[in-house]
Amino acid sequence: MKQKVYIKNGLLADEMNYKAVIIGGSAGSFQVVTKILSSLPKTFPVPVLLCLHRLKHVRSGFVEALSLKSNTPIEEPNDKDQLKPGRAYLAPANYHMYIELSNRIALSTEDVVNHSRPSIDLSFITAANAYREKLIGIILSGANKDGAFGLKKVHDCGGLTMVQDPNECEVKTMTTSALQLTKADFVYSTDQIIRFLQKI
């Protein structure tokens, strides 16, 4: 029998009609993201936004590496690209990735935030603003507090917040910082995150 996952107000995960999943990660998150992307169904109902810290001057290779095992097509969006369900969008090197209300990507070369560009905080804040309670925000392993404020914003806007279990993380600074600022809805292992996402 299928195990049911109840979200807020007694609703099931698939009854929430989520519009997007946003994932932030840094050091130690690559394997986790790869595993998540390889386990998502081919017809995943929403776009997946990936904001991962990466080298500024290396433009290519990251998408290719992530794509190797992924079920979901991954792309580095161009400015003002329309988001489509079942696709993953990776924040390009040296650009901040914003989500606009019109369900489009907007890129920016504004100053680094938390020593990072792309900054997870900025992506999460704009996504929270665009999708409100229809957003799932996930923070993974990382060595920086970027993303903590963004996840709080997702929570404040009524979205679902999820943090990778710090005990499982290669580097736990990012997840513990996020948990200090927000009482996340779920603290999950990679497998639990995957099982959850398969249900939406």
Added chain:
Amino acid sequence: MRANGSATFTDYYKLDRYYAFRDTSLIRDVEFNKQNINFDNAPTNVKLILFRNNLIYYNPTLQDRILSVLNDSLSASGALIIGIKEKISGFASGKEFDIVNEAESVYKKRIIG
């Protein structure tokens, strides 16, 4: 590295006291102009427009309008270089350009006829 230079980096500049200069003979005949963003009195017959990572700050309607102003400023087969994540293919005014190098977003004004 990205420009695929064949010599070592130090071959591309000269030191003069405290400053490093790139080979200035290359730009001896170049006139540089700064243009305000409203494009009042936009210059004409421009050979090269560098407009990297500026279009991203506009919505698609304004992007289209700006591209058309830039196109008007270019000389026949003049070049436009925009940011690597900016693409002009979706715009009506984008059809007035030919792609020179897609990865680096280098475009050329299309000669009509």
